Amino acid sequence: MNGLHGIIFSYEKEPGLRELIEHRMPASIPFGGRYRIIDFMLSNMQNAGITDVGIVLHGNYQSLLDHVGNGKTWDMSRKYGGLRILPPFADNRKYGGDGFRGKMEALAGVRSYLEQIRQDYVVLADSDLIINIDLDEVYDAHIASGADITCVCTANYKKTEDATFCVLGEDNKVAKTLINPKKPEGYHCLEIYILSKELLLRLVDECEAEDKFSFRRDVLNAMGDKLDIRAYVFGGLAAQIRTVKEYYDRSMDMLQPRVYRELSTAARPIRAKEDDETPTYIAPDSTCVNSLIADGCEIAGDVENCVVFPGVKVAKGATVKNSVLFKGVTVEENAVVSYVIADKGVTIRRGGKLAGHESYPMAISKGSTI
Amino acid sequence: MKKECIAMLLAGGQGSRLYVLTENMAKPAVPFGGKFRIIDFPLSNCTNAGIDTVGVLTQYRPLELNSYIGSGQPWDLDRDDGGVHILPPYQSATGASWYKGTANAIYQNIGFVDMYDPEYVVVLSGDHIYKMDYSDMVAAHKKAGAACTIAVMEVPWSEASRFGIMSVDGEDNITEFAEKPKEPKSNLASMGIYVFTWSKMREFLIADENNPDSENDFGKNIIPAMLGAGEKMIAYRFAGYWKDVGTLDSLWDANMDMLATGSGLNLFEREWPIYGRSTSAPPAFLGKNSATHHSVVTRGCVVEGAAENSVLSENSVIEEGAEVQYSILMPGAVVKAGAKVAYAVIGEDVVIGENAKIGSIPDGAEGWGITVVGPETKVPDNYELKANHMLSKTMKEVVR
Numbered sequence: 001m002n003g004l005h006g007i008i009f010s011y012e013k014e015p016g017l018r019e020l021i022e023h024r025m026p027a028s029i030p031f032g033g034r035y036r037i038i039d040f041m042l043s044n045m046q047n048a049g050i051t052d053v054g055i056v057l058h059g060n061y062q063s064l065l066d067h068v069g070n071g072k073t074w075d076m077s078r079k080y081g082g083l084r085i086l087p088p089f090a091d092n093r094k095y096g097g098d099g100f101r102g103k104m105e106a107l108a109g110v111r112s113y114l115e116q117i118r119q120d121y122v123v124l125a126d127s128d129l130i131i132n133i134d135l136d137e138v139y140d141a142h143i144a145s146g147a148d149i150t151c152v153c154t155a156n157y158k159k160t161e162d163a164t165f166c167v168l169g170e171d172n173k174v175a176k177t178l179i180n181p182k183k184p185e186g187y188h189c190l191e192i193y194i195l196s197k198e199l200l201l202r203l204v205d206e207c208e209a210e211d212k213f214s215f216r217r218d219v220l221n222a223m224g225d226k227l228d229i230r231a232y233v234f235g236g237l238a239a240q241i242r243t244v245k246e247y248y249d250r251s252m253d254m255l256q257p258r259v260y261r262e263l264s265t266a267a268r269p270i271r272a273k274e275d276d277e278t279p280t281y282i283a284p285d286s287t288c289v290n291s292l293i294a295d296g297c298e299i300a301g302d303v304e305n306c307v308v309f310p311g312v313k314v315a316k317g318a319t320v321k322n323s324v325l326f327k328g329v330t331v332e333e334n335a336v337v338s339y340v341i342a343d344k345g346v347t348i349r350r351g352g353k354l355a356g357h358e359s360y361p362m363a364i365s366k367g368s369t370i
Numbered sequence: 371m372k373k374e375c376i377a378m379l380l381a382g383g384q385g386s387r388l389y390v391l392t393e394n395m396a397k398p399a400v401p402f403g404g405k406f407r408i409i410d411f412p413l414s415n416c417t418n419a420g421i422d423t424v425g426v427l428t429q430y431r432p433l434e435l436n437s438y439i440g441s442g443q444p445w446d447l448d449r450d451d452g453g454v455h456i457l458p459p460y461q462s463a464t465g466a467s468w469y470k471g472t473a474n475a476i477y478q479n480i481g482f483v484d485m486y487d488p489e490y491v492v493v494l495s496g497d498h499i500y501k502m503d504y505s506d507m508v509a510a511h512k513k514a515g516a517a518c519t520i521a522v523m524e525v526p527w528s529e530a531s532r533f534g535i536m537s538v539d540g541e542d543n544i545t546e547f548a549e550k551p552k553e554p555k556s557n558l559a560s561m562g563i564y565v566f567t568w569s570k571m572r573e574f575l576i577a578d579e580n581n582p583d584s585e586n587d588f589g590k591n592i593i594p595a596m597l598g599a600g601e602k603m604i605a606y607r608f609a610g611y612w613k614d615v616g617t618l619d620s621l622w623d624a625n626m627d628m629l630a631t632g633s634g635l636n637l638f639e640r641e642w643p644i645y646g647r648s649t650s651a652p653p654a655f656l657g658k659n660s661a662t663h664h665s666v667v668t669r670g671c672v673v674e675g676a677a678e679n680s681v682l683s684e685n686s687v688i689e690e691g692a693e694v695q696y697s698i699l700m701p702g703a704v705v706k707a708g709a710k711v712a713y714a715v716i717g718e719d720v721v722i723g724e725n726a727k728i729g730s731i732p733d734g735a736e737g738w739g740i741t742v743v744g745p746e747t748k749v750p751d752n753y754e755l756k757a758n759h760m761l762s763k764t765m766k767e768v769v770r
Contacts (some may be wrong), residue, residue, distance in 0.1 A: 033653035034669070072443075257655070264652040271650040274444070278637040278644070279404035279668035279681075280654065281629070289660055294653040295405070295668050298638065308653070 002049035004139050005119040005197070007107075008041055010127040011058035011100045016161050016243030019343060019363035024063035026241065027055075027127035030326050030344075032254050032263070033292040033307050035272045036067050037241060038127040040263075045123070046074040047268040048135035052081035054113055055127070056106045058088050058099050073273050081118060086110045105213035107204045114204065117197050124193045124200075124215070130250055131190065131238040132263050132270065138232045142194045145171075147230040149195045151220065153187035154234050158249075161242035164189040164216050166231055174229040177221040187231060189216070190238050237262050248341060248361040251307050251324050255290055277310045285316070301331065315350075322358070326366075340364060371451050373486040375508055377421050378479070379412055380472050381496035382429030387617045389770070390744030390762045391717055395434035397616070398496030401700045401718060403628050403637060404668040404683045407438060408615060410646040411501070412494045413445045413454070418642050419504040421492065423452035425482055427475040429459060429468060444647040457482060471586030477575040483568065491571055493564040493588065499624045499635065500561075500612035501642045507606045508565050517570040517601040518593070520544065521563035523608045533559035534589050536605050544603040547593050558605055561612055564588065570601065611635045618770070622715055622740050625681045625698045629664055649684050649701075659690060675705070692722075695731070700745070713757065717745035724751040732757075739770055 010027040020029050027038040038055075045053055053076060055068065070076075071083025088100075088109065100106040103124065107114065114122075121142070123135060133152070142150040151174065153166050167186035169175035178185055193215070195203075203219055212218035220229060237259055239250045253259045264270065277296025282288050287302045294310040301318035309327040314320055317334040324341045331337055332350040339356035343366040348354060352370055356362030364370065385397025392400065398409035409426075416424050424447060428435055435456075442454035457479050459468050469475035476483070476493070483491060490511065492504050502521070511519035522536050530551075537546035537556045546555065574592055578584050584591045596603060611634035615621040627633035637644060651670025656662055661676040670685035675692035682688070686699035689707040697711050702719040705711055709722045714729035720743050722728055728749070729741030739758030743749060747763045761767050 255655075257657070260652065260655055269650045270652070274648065276643055276645055279666040281638070281666050282662045282664070284664040286663070288656050288662055290658045291656050292653045293656060293667065296638075 002051070002136070002139075003119050003121050004045075004048065004050050004135070004194070005117045005122045006041075006045040006050045006053035007122060007124050008038065008045075008053060008055045008127050009103060009106060009124070010038065010055055010061065010064060011106055012126075012128070013059060013099070014128065014161070014242050017241070017247065018244050019365045020244060020247060020341070021060075022343075023060065023366050025057075025059050025061050025127075028061075028064040028067050029241065029247065030309055031130065031241070031247075031251065033294045033309055034275065035270060036064075037130065038064065038068070039073075039270055039272045040130050040132065041125050041127055042068070042071075042074045042076075043268070043270040044125075044131065044133050044135050046076070046271065048139070050123070050135070051076065051078060052084075052118060054084045054086050054110065056086045056100075056110060058106070061087070067273055069273070073271050084113070086113055100213070102214035102217075104204060104207040104215055104218060107200070108208045111201075111204060114197070114201055120197055121194060122197050122200050124191075124195075126191050126240070128241050129190060129192070129238065130241060130263070131234075131236070132265060132268055133192070133234055133236065133238070134268065135192075138192070138234075139194060141232050145230050146228070148199055148227040149193055149219070149229045150232050151229065152190045152192040152234050153231040154190060154238050155187055156238070157184055157188040158239050158246075160188070160240045160246060163240070164191060164220075166220075168231050172231045172233065174220065174224060174231055177216055177224070179216055179221070187233065189220075189231075190234065190240070191216070244341065244361060244363050245359075248324065248339075251341075252305065252322070254292060254307060255305060260292070275310045283316070286314075301333075318348075343367070346370070371486070373423050373452060373488045375421055375490040375492060376423040376425070376452070376483065376486050376488045377412075377416050377492040377494055377504070378476055378483070379409070379416075379424055379426045379494045379496055380475060381409060381426050381435060382469055382475060383497065384430040385497065385616060388621065389618065390742060390760055391618070391621075391715070392431075393744060393762065394431060396428065396430045396432060396496075399435040399438055400615075400621070401683055402499065402615070402621075403625060404666050404681050405648050406644060406646045408499065409435065409438070409496045410445075410644050411499055412496060413439075413442075413447065414642075414644040414646075415500075415502050415504060416492075416494075417445045417447060417645070419502075419506075421504060422447065422449055423486055423488075424454045425457045425479060426454060426496075427457050427469065427479065429475075432456070432458060438647055440647065445645045452486070455482065471584075471591075472588045473575060473578055473584075473592050474586035476571075477579050477586070480572060480575065483572075488568050491566050491568050493566065495562045497614060497616050498562065498612060499615055500608075501610060501644070502563070502608060502612075503642075504563075504565075507563070510604070510606050511565040511567075514604045515602060516565075516604045517567050518596055518603045519565040519606050520593070520603065521561040521608050522558040522605045523561055523612060524557050525559045527554070527557050530554035530557045530559065534562075535559060538605045542605045542607070544597065544605055547597055549589055558607075560589065561608060562589075562614075565606075570596075574599075618715060618740055618742055622698060622713075626679070626696070628666060628681060629679060651685055654682075657690070660688075675707075697729070706751070712741075714741040714743065716743050717747065719745060720747045720749065722749045723753060726751060726753040726755075728753075728755045730757045737769075742770070 076083035165178040167176040280297040283300035447454040654667040654671040657674035674690040675688040708725040744762040
C-alpha cells in the first residue's frame with residue numbers, strides 16, 4: 001500500500017469563471033472533450049497508487065457529486081478507505097457557514113477525518129488544476145529530501161488569477177512566498193503539497209488556535225523559518241483554471257499534439273466517468289480538422305479548432321471554429337459560430353451567427369437556445 | 371432466489387470462419403463498430419429487456435472474453451442476486467468433458483439454471499448484431515402457452531436454403547423445421563434465439579443427453595425432438611436489423627451498415643443503448659490535414675491522414691499521408707505515413723508500415739475480396755497485400 005493519502009479541495013468560488021459555474025463548482029467544469037477538471041487530480045492520485053482520497057466540499061456541489069459518484073471510475077469504491085466526500089458541517093458547525101476562508105479552515109472543519117487517515121503522509125491538492133503528474137515521484141522526492149513540506153512548482157507560468165509564487169533558495173528551499181503579486185517572481189506554485197499526517201494535524205491545530213486560515217499565507221509564508229519547506233520543480237504542463245479566458249486558452253492548448261499527448265499519456269491515463277456513447281459519425285461532406293471530438297457526435301458541417309464533447313450535433317452547412325461545445329450542444333443548419341464556449345444542451349438555431357473574440361470568448365449558459 | 375426468466379448465452383464457438391481474427395479469441399470477443407465487441411449486443415439486449423441473470427457458456431479461448439466481461443458492471447449486470455456468470459466446462463466426480471454441442475452446454479449447467487428456478491430460459495448466441503427486446507418475445511411465449519418460441523425473420527427466397535427454415539400455420543405455430551433445406555417451403559429463417567419453458571426444456575435436454583446418436587445441438591436435435599413430440603412451438607416474427615457476423619464478409623458488411631442510414635442498424639438512438647467496456651482514452655483527435663468523411667471515429671483515434679467510408683476503433687491511428695477507404699481498423703491499429711488501405715479488416719494492434727499497400731478497390735476482376743490482417747501483425751514498410759489475401763502475425767500470407 002502506498003503511504004500517501006489524498007485530500008482535494010473544492011470550495012473556492014472563482015467568480016472569474018462566470019457562466020461556467022452557474023450550475024457547478026470549478027471542479028466539475030467539463031474540460032478537454034470528455035473530462036471534468038477534477039478527473040485530472042483524481043487520476044493522478046490513482047496512478048500514484050493512492051487508494052484513499054477525501055474531497056473537501058463547499059458550494060453548489062450537486063454536479064460534482066453526480067460526477068464522482070462512489071469513486072468507481074478511479075477504482076476508489078473500496079471496502080476500506082476509497083473515496084470519501086467531506087461536505088461542510090461533516091464534523092462540527094463551527095466552520096463553513098459562509099464558505100471556507102482558506103485551506104487550513106477547511107481542514108479544521110474535517111479534523112476528525114484527518115485523525116483517522118491510515119497513511120503517514122498526505123498530499124493536498126486543488127481541483128482546478130489541469131496536470132498529469134507522477135505524484136509517486138513527488139512523494140519519493142519528499143522522503144529523500146527530508147523536508148517538512150514539499151510544494152510542487154513550475155517555471156512555466158501561464159497567466160492565472162490569484163496565483164501563488166515561490167522564490168527558491170539553495171536546495172530548492174522556499175525562501176519567500178508571494179500571494180497574487182502584481183509582478184510574478186520565482187516559480188509558480190501549483191498548490192500541491194505533501195507533508196506528514198502528524199505535521200498536518202499540528203498545523204491545523206496551531207492555525208485554528210490563532211484564527212489563521214490560509215495555507216499559503218499562514219503556513220508557507222509565515223512558517224518559512226521554522227519549517228523546512230522545499231519545492232519540487234515540475235517540468236510538464238500544468239494550468240490552474242480560474243477565469244473564462246484561462247479556461248478557453250487551456251482548452252485551445254489541448255489541440256496542440258504535444259499537449260494532447262502529454263495529458264493523455266498511456267502510462268498515466270486520465271479517467272473520466274463512462275458516457276456509454278456510440279462512436280462519432282462524420283458525414284461525407286463535412287470538414288473536421290484540428291479538433292478533439294468525443295463520442296456520440298454527429299458532425300455534418302465544418303468544424304475547425306474545436307473541442308467537442310459527447311453527443312454534439314453540427315448540422316450540414318453550419319460552421320464552428322475556435323470553439324468549445326459541451327455535451328449535447330446542437331448547431332443547426334447554416335449557423336456560424338466562433339470563439340464560443342457553449343455549455344451543456346445549448347442550441348444554436350438555424351442560420352444563427354454567434355461570435356466572441358479570441359481575447360474575450362463568449363460563454364453561453366447551460367440549456368440556452370439562441 | 372427465484373427468477374421468472376434468465377438468459378443463457380452460447381459463447382463457446384471458435385468462429386473458425388473468421389480465420390485469423392479468432393486465432394486467439396472467441397468470436398463473441400471480436401471487436402465491432404469502433405468501440406464494441408460482438409457480445410455487447412446480446413448482453414445489452416438482456417439488460418435493456420430487464421433480464422438480470424445471464425449465464426455465458428465459454429469454451430474456446432476464453433481469456434479475452436472473461437476479462438472483457440469481468441464483473442459485468444458495464445452492462446449493469448454486477449448484481450448480488452443474479453448478474454452475469456461465466457460458465458466454462460468443468461470436472462465432476464464422474465469425469466470431465468468439453469461441451470459437446472449447444473444443447474450439451476446447457477445440459478451441463480442444469481444446476482446453474484435450477485439455482486434460479488426460472489419459468490423461462492432465453493437461449494442466445496454470441497455472434498449476432500441486432501437490437502431486440504427479449505421481454506416482448508417472452509410475453510408472446512407466455513401468451514401462447516408455448517413450450518418453445520423461436521425468433522424468425524423473413525429472408526429473400528433465394529437465400530432461404532442457407533438458414534434453418536420454419537414452416538408455420540395461420541397462427542404462427544411451427545409445423546415443420548428444416549436445417550438448410552435445398553427446396554425451402556417457407557422463407558422464415560431461425561435467428562438462433564429461443565425462449566423455452568424451463569420445465570420442458572429440462573426434460574428434453576436430459577432425454578437428448580441419453581440419446582447416444584444425438585449431436586446435442588439445439589437446431590439439429592432439440593427442436594426436431596420437441597416438434598416430433600407434439601409440443602406447442604411458435605414463431606416470433608422479428609423485422610428489425612439482424613446480422614450473423616460469423617464470416618469475414620458479413621463482419622465487414624455489418625460494420626459498413628453502421629455508416630449506411632438505410633441499413634436499419636442505428637446505434638445512435640438512445641432508447642436501446644448498447645453498452646461496452648471501454649478504455650479511458652481521450653477524445654478522437656483529427657489533425658490539421660485530416661480528411662475524414664463518412665466514417666466513424668471514437669476515443670483515442672488520431673487521424674492525421676485520410677479516412678473514407680471506414681470504421682476507426684479505439685486508439686487507432688492514421689498518420690499523415692496515409693489513406694484508409696472502406697475499411698475497419700480494429701482497436702489500436704496503426705496505419706503509418708503514406709500507407710494505403712482499401713476494403714480491408716485490420717486486426718487489433720496491427721501496424722501497417724510506411725507506404726505499404728493493403729487491399730484494393732473492387733475492379734471487377736475475378737478473385738477480388740476483402741483483405742484481412744490478423745491481430746498484432748507488424749506489416750513491414752512498402753509491403754503489398756493483395757485483395758482477398760489474409761496475413762497473420764507470423765507473416766503467413768494466404769488467399770482467403
